[in-house]
Amino acid sequence: MIPITSFAGQSVAVFGLGGSGLASCHALRAGGAEVFACDDNLDRMVEAAQANFITADLRNVSWTNFAALILTPGVPLTHPAPHWTVLKAREAGVEVIGDVELFCRERKLHAPDAPFVAITGTNGKSTTTALIAHLMREAGYDTQMGGNIGTAILSLEPPRAGRVHVIEMSSYQIDLTPSLDPTVGIMLNVTEDHIDRHGTIEHYAAVKERLVAGVPAGGTSIIGVDDGFGRDMADRLERAGKRVVRISVKQPLADGIVADHEVISRVAGGASNEIAKLGGIGSLRGLHNAQNAAAASAAVLALGVAPDVLQQGLRSFPGLAHRMEQVGRQGAALFVNDSKGTNADATAKALSSFGDIFWIAGGKPKTGGIESLAEYFPRIRKAYLIGEAAAEFSKTLDGRVPYEISRTLDNAVPAAARDAATAGLAEPVVLLSPACASFDQFRNFEIRGNRFRDLVLALDGVKPMV
Structure with missing residues (x-):
């Protein structure tokens, strides 16, 4: 932890008690500041209270003695409109800053x-x-x-x-x-x-x-x-x-x-x-x-x-999990976890990096779909469509890329592995790069990527990448 001594002996308001907000509370207190912690989420307020911070509804306190408002980055500073804590701070002449x-x-x-x-x-x-x-x-x-x-x-x-x-x-x-x-x-x-x-x-x-x-x-x-x-x-x-x-x-x-x-x-x-x-x-x-x-x-x-x-x-360099992460090999086939590819622009980068792709795509669709990926379609041997976007994506691929509607990742991985193994290619690539958010079937892209990794490593004969 980095104790923040620049506010020693002063009162500081902190709004947003997620990871960075709570870390700010601890760092300010360790440096000698009096911290007033607030969040719209009651569970986070309870967590802060259990850590012995002063929790307060900042709508109902005087801002006169606050030296600063530490705002979590997820809260609007300017657009579409300043958060109410920002307006309160400005009215009181209190600076609004973040943990960095x-x-x-x-x-x-x-x-x-x-x-x-x-x-x-x-x-x-x-x-x-x-x-x-x-x-x-x-x-x-x-x-x-x-x-x-x-x-x-x-x-x-x-x-x-x-x-x-x-x-x-x-x-x-x-x-x-x-x-x-x-x-x-x-x-x-x-x-x-x-x-x-x-x-x-x-x-x-x-x-x-x-x-x-x-x-x-x-x-x-x-x-x-x-x-x-x-x-x-x-x-x-x-x-x-x-x-x-x-x-x-x-x-x-x-x-x-x-x-x-x-x-x-x-x-x-x-x-x-x-x-x-x-x-x-x-x-x-x-x-x-x-x-x-x-x-x-x-x-x-x-x-x-x-x-x-x-x-x-x-x-x-081992790379980052869920970003073009090489998971393993089954014979000549390489399995790549790019679950962080949550939009077409991100997926374009993955598709441009390989040839002979067995592509697992879909999830909660985003505006624009996958038409912008058409220049990469010749690289795709077959697509395996999952989640809410499957029907929409199938219409875009129809007549241009072979596909099957797998519906779930659990169905798509073994199907793609089977086809990659029998394609007779020098290096077929089974690529999860969904071009979609995960929220229809998974809480976040990390959980989706972890599931892909688990499914791949459970396949017969897969050697994990070291």
Whole structure:
């Protein structure tokens, strides 16, 4: 835990008592603050009371003495309308911040030179975060990983000299972190997402830009320039005197880091030098993972990791569960768990990474369906449709891709395994990448992915991936 001493002796309101909110309560109390905890969920209020926090309905208390409102990222700050706690705070002149802001202030007070890597982007930030943390650990660094990737930042060990914090940040978290100042800031990409919380894609991109704009002198801003928003960010920050490293997997660069399916290269003054090889690394298949690896490589090189250690770390990276996770092999067939592919854009990245696919798809459908995936249909040998989307998806695939309506994952996995085993292909791939939410049959994508893994490993002759 990171005790937050910057509010010692003061009263602080915390709204939202999930993982990060409750961690904030503990960290503030450990640093000497008086915490008033609140949530719309009664069970969470009870949990906070059992932990001996002051629980209060913040609608019915005076805000005069609050030094700050710590808001959970899931609560609207601006759009579609500010949460009622935000309005209360503004009326009382109380600042509204999040848990990463508390970390930044604590780091500035006690260990301002401790390395801090912050990662954002519409897609790929979790893989990039996990890869950077893996590479730093392989290089022998004391490394803490958290934020949006799962572990609340204030549940990590405190900043100190030589300890690296690698933190994934959503746009919601950036919005609540006005003094964000990472040693290395990464902005991977911007595509349309979370518009309900930001109003316009332009505002969404502007929030993302704050992460790389906050990098202080001497630090490094790493920006993906394969979309217009990223290109504009890189140009603006360079004009402002920032050290900018551009990354691309789609276009040549005069200066920066470029990657394809096989290699990562540094380009300087038009001359290209290979940094590391990606070919044959199963956990980093696909052009989207080449971008993630390029960003991670730029980050660890900026922190002093040697190129040979970088290469070793890339090869030993196990990947993330439910994100192009290689589960096992049955003969020549490879089984891949991409349960995190909850929309067509995410599934496109998985489909683009393989040929000869036996595709398990479906669940609770999202707007737009799978028509946008048509360019990848020639890669699909057969589809196995599950959940509420099965009927809709079958209409899109009819006459273009062979399919069967399996209805459930329990039916789809053995059917796909059977067909993959008898297809006579060099490397058939049974791929779960549903292009759908899980909520019709599973509580979340993790449970869906775990079920897929269990079903695969129960098949005769399957060898788990090490």
